[in-house]
Amino acid sequence: MNILHIVPSYKPAYIYGGPIESVARLCEGLVAAGNTVHVYTTTANGKTELEVPVGQPVDVEGVQVTYFKRITKDPTHISPALWKALNQNVSQYDVVHIHSWWNILVMVAAKICLSKKAKVIIAPRGMLSRYIFNSGSSKVKKLIHNLFGRNLLAKTQFHATAQAEYIECAELIPGWKGFVLPNIIALPDIPIKHQQNDAFTLIFLSRIHPKKGLEILIEAISKVSFEVRLKIAGNGDEEYIAQLKQLAVQIRVDYKIEWLGWMNREQKFVELMNADLFTLISLNENFANVVIESLHVGTAVLISEDVALSAFIKEKDMGWVCGLQTDDVVSKLTDAQAQLAKRNHIRTTGRDVIEENFSEQKLIKSYLEHYKEVADL
Template sequence: MKILFIVPSYKPAYIYGGPIVVIARLAERLVQLGHEVTVYTTTANGKTELDVTPGKTVMVDGVAVKYFKRITKDHTHVSPALYRATWKTVKQYDVVHIHSWWNLLVLGATLACRLRGVKPVLSPHGMFCDYVLTANNSKKKQLIHNLIGKRLLPGTFLHVSSHMEWQESIRYNPKWKEEGGMVFNLVDLPGKDYARKDNHVFTISFLSRIDPKKGLEILLYALARVQFPYRLRIAGSGEADYVRKLELLAKELGIEQHIEWAGWKGPEEKFPFFAESDLFVLTSLNENFAIVVIESLYVGTPVLISNNVGLSRYVDDNKLGWITGIEDIDEVAKQLTVTYHDREERQRISQQARTVINHDFNETKLAMDYVELYEEVKG
């Protein structure tokens, strides 16, 4: 099968976070299954450009990638060259898979598909969630939807990675109830064992981008109300002013002595970091998927996550951790206390989680599920 991915940015533009990794893993696994995957993307790398030759196809880990020059340096990623290439070649592919939404790059590519009579698969990667719509340029997004989006969305086939994303997305195009499907994101798991240990002090971990969206303030306020000994290890990086704000909050709450700022953890460091923890906590305001949840469970560390995390239903259905609301700090503190005292349940999860994750997140199996979804689009 000849498959075209259209995405605003592609690796090595890791500055854009998790979606870059997820999209690349899928493209690479599809190639390993014998499919021909081409990626149309831009030279975007934040406010700078990747050091690549625009318009030239290069092989990136087995995937044919063509980086097109963009004429804007912001999140709109406008690229007339990519639009022209899409128009000329889109009918040469069996399936077109478009990633993201709300930027002019993707809207233009979707319009080109529409005019050429091609129905693409659309993976919004959480772009239809309430948090994204209200936190960033909500009026602009509503205008874009009314002028362009609501006319383009019915001509696409929806792909989502969680039940939460499904419910959020179909509000924007009810037609997707009949023309859409859910397949988990691929997660890069190392295939090795990590030794777990009993910590003298109950050790809670956080690993992600340090950003207001991640709900760290909520976690700090909740920990200030618990009555058990703990250590909180925060791994990640963020804006210096915001990190300093969190440090000051911890001091005001009188809990700074319980907190370790562990810095950023790369691929080789994060799994041992998870394995050294008794509990991973993510009290995010919104997460479309949250790869870190799967990574933590893979090494046997139970999770406590907010009901705004896309994988919350999966965790609850498979009894792999605890779910909490975040509107009431006392509820979060209560759930933290429950996890601390339920040592037997934490041990059970530690023993069983990896088997569940290995089954549900087998990359070959998931890639084949994507192929089935593509076949459905082809009809």
């Protein structure tokens, strides 16, 4: 098949977190399976731009990626050059897979694709959740959705990465057709060697953002009855991070917290492996690649029920699932600390569970089956 992916940012823009890796891994897997894959993206790299050739295809791990200049330095990612190229070339592709929503770049791209009768799949990646519609600039999003967003989306098929997202999308636009397939994640083939920790060690590894529930987690560690250490890895708004640090000082747990900052891929897996428990108490989380990464290196997880993978964790008994109440987090942390046998079982079986349920070869085959169904519509 001849497949086009449209995404606001692509590797090496790792500043944007998990979606960068998962979209790239999908594209690379499709190429390995004998397909032709092109990516249209921008030079976005946070507030800066990637230093890459612009406006011409570049081979990135076998994928033909064209980086286009953007005329804004903000999340709108406006790129007239990308739209022009798309208008000229989109008809040659069997299917177009667009990742993300709400930014002007992809909404205009979707309009162009549909005007050219292209077969379009939208992967909103959590951006059509109830949480998004009721937080931040929700009034603007609702207005955009009612004016033209709903009409655009209804003419496409949607790709949800978890069942929870599928349900939200299906409820948002009655009759909107879609499918569920998880992210494809590059997992290292490294031996599992866990270090012994003096205190029960938690690791948070994600973008530092208000929706990640770090306030709840910080308050919870002030109430547990055992020695605990929380490592926080990731970057985010400096003012918000300062607020979290001040909270830790106020409730006298600052000495229990280690701020690691952004970590590269190799460091990330070492920290995950050496922790006793990975924690993500998000108010909303579409998939969370890091949950899969943690289990791959044998570390059990504690996640909120608002993380889309919570149903999987419950079904496979790969950790603990909590609500967003501090007392419930304290209770689940206490259970996790006490249940050493369960954590050791996860350490020895977690990788096999992940391989069985997230095998790249199986997932690529499923993606292609869905692409062919959409192309034949």
